Amino acid sequence: MKTIIITGGAGFIGSHVVRLFVQKYPDYHIVNLDALTYAGNLENLIDVVDKPNYTFVKADITDFAKITEVFDTYRPDGVIHLAAESHVDRSITDPFAFIRTNVMGTCNLLQAAKNLWQGNYEGKRFYHISTDEVYGALEKDGTFFTEQTKYAPHSPYSASKASSDHFVRAFHDTYGLPVVVSNCSNNYGSHHFPEKLIPLAINNIKHNRPIPVYGKGENVRDWLYVDDHARAIDIIFHKGKNGDTYNIGGNNEWTNIDLIRLLCRIMDAKLGRPEGTSAKLITFVTDRAGHDLRYAIDSTKLQRELGWHPSLQFEEGLEKTVDWYLANEAWVERITSGAYQEYYEKQYGNR
Numbered sequence: 001m002k003t004i005i006i007t008g009g010a011g012f013i014g015s016h017v018v019r020l021f022v023q024k025y026p027d028y029h030i031v032n033l034d035a036l037t038y039a040g041n042l043e044n045l046i047d048v049v050d051k052p053n054y055t056f057v058k059a060d061i062t063d064f065a066k067i068t069e070v071f072d073t074y075r076p077d078g079v080i081h082l083a084a085e086s087h088v089d090r091s092i093t094d095p096f097a098f099i100r101t102n103v104m105g106t107c108n109l110l111q112a113a114k115n116l117w118q119g120n121y122e123g124k125r126f127y128h129i130s131t132d133e134v135y136g137a138l139e140k141d142g143t144f145f146t147e148q149t150k151y152a153p154h155s156p157y158s159a160s161k162a163s164s165d166h167f168v169r170a171f172h173d174t175y176g177l178p179v180v181v182s183n184c185s186n187n188y189g190s191h192h193f194p195e196k197l198i199p200l201a202i203n204n205i206k207h208n209r210p211i212p213v214y215g216k217g218e219n220v221r222d223w224l225y226v227d228d229h230a231r232a233i234d235i236i237f238h239k240g241k242n243g244d245t246y247n248i249g250g251n252n253e254w255t256n257i258d259l260i261r262l263l264c265r266i267m268d269a270k271l272g273r274p275e276g277t278s279a280k281l282i283t284f285v286t287d288r289a290g291h292d293l294r295y296a297i298d299s300t301k302l303q304r305e306l307g308w309h310p311s312l313q314f315e316e317g318l319e320k321t322v323d324w325y326l327a328n329e330a331w332v333e334r335i336t337s338g339a340y341q342e343y344y345e346k347q348y349g350n351r
Contacts, residue, residue, distance in 0.1 A: 001053070002123075003029040005076040007061060007109065008083030010034040012192045013129070015044035016230040017080060022048045024234070029053050031074050034083065035060040041340050043331065044191045061105035064112070071112040078125045079113055080237060081106065084164075086131075087195060088157045092289055095156035102160035103167070110171045119176070126179045127237050128168040132222070132249070133158035134183065137292035140220070144298035145183070147245045154290045172243050180240040182233070184248040185297045188317065189226030190324040194335050198318075201260055202325045203332055205267045205278045215287035217257025220294035224250035225317040228310045235306050246306070249297025252314045257282075262315070266322050 004021060008014040009032030022030045034040045036058055048054050055074075059066045061083050083105065085091065085098045106128065113126050135145045136152030153159040171177040192199045201211045232248045240246060254262075264278035302308050312320075325332060334340040 001027055001029050002078070003031060003074050003076045004078045004080060005031045005033050005070070005074065006080045006082065007033045008040070008081075010036060010040035010042050010044060010056075011082065012039070012044075012189075012196075013187055013226055013229060014082040015041075015191055016189070016226050017082065017233050018045060018054075019048055020230045020234060022051050022054045026053055029055065029074075031070075031076065032056045033059050033061070033070060039086075039193045041191075041193075041335065043334070043340060061108055062100050064108045067108050067112045068115070071116045075116065076113075077123055078127065078237065079109060080127045080129070080233065081109055082129045084129075084161065086157065088133075088155050089288065091155055091157035091160070095160075098156050098160040099163075102157075103163045106164035107167050110167060110177065114171065114175055114177055117177075121176065121178045124178050125237060125242075126168070126171075126177055127233070127240075128165065128179060128181045129233065130165050130181055130183045131158065131161050132183050132185050132247070132295045132297050133292065134162040134165060135295075138294040138296055140294060144296045145247060145249075146298045147183075147247055147301055154292055169243075178242045180236055180242065181245045182236055182248050182302075183245065183297070184229055184232075185222035185224045185250060185295060187224050187226045187229055189321050190328075191331075192226075192321075194332060197256070198259075198263065198321065199325060199332075201263055202267065202322060203336065205264065205281060206271070206326070206329075208281065210283035211260060211264075211278075211281045212283055212285045213256055213260055214285060214291060216284060217255060217260065217282075218293070219256050219291060220253050220296070221256070221259075222249045222296045223252045223254060223259070223314055223317075224248060224297075225310065225312050228312065231311075232302065232308045235308050236302070239306050241305075246302045247297045247299050248302060248308075249299040250310050250314070251297075251299065252310070253294075253296050254314065263318065263322070266319055270322055270326060 009018040
């Protein structure tokens, strides 16, 4: 049985990847390694918690001794590395937390994999998931991030991810470690921690609270449905070329204000409110420091070489996302109240 360690598997994207691999590959042993910091929620994986090919291990990737112990115990054939501090605002407040987790944590995993595999790389793979923010910012239109775009990070978060990307490639170039890297655009979908734009707006609209929008809402993002991202990770892990980078994007650009207005219309319809009701909640707030104007991913390489394509139009994906949050109000309430980790332990014990 092939063993795959997925780091950050209790988080937003990670839980979708864990679920996909556990259900699609019963002959794989999936080890979910997560420190269960504020964004880690094992309730995200209640549908696979009792699967025989799933194991959860609580561990912090910044603890090299513990990571070495986990690697020695489970002897993984592959690592899919999603664990990261990822909220830009938090990185501005505490950049050192991002350096510890995103840079040192990644280096710990690389060294542990190198030590375990000892140059016997047949059938082995270290897959590092990164972000489009390492590329910096684009002008309003006409250009896209490609795999050849020079790095120009502007926030402590993106700088820490850029550094970790460089270490992954350095371990490939120096030690021959079999690595792949992907850089993705903004994800949306179910199980997203409610501090992020879309789930925050959904929850605030439901409770008639102000919807904060930075600046004038002119910043542009390319939105990728999280299930499509998980499918891309599956394909890249199995078919990607060692040493290569793949950009994953939704080909789906929206200004923040247009996205929020669309979300307001969807929420009004779902909640039976007169159209325009939720839009009155939009509140413009002081712009974020170093706020990049536009991100847009060119995923031509991934589509051409590995055959991946996004499956949903944004309006359809956003409606599915809204439906999930409205159907899972208790999940949202446990997150916002802080009761989610205690709830899981009471319900499922140490599983």
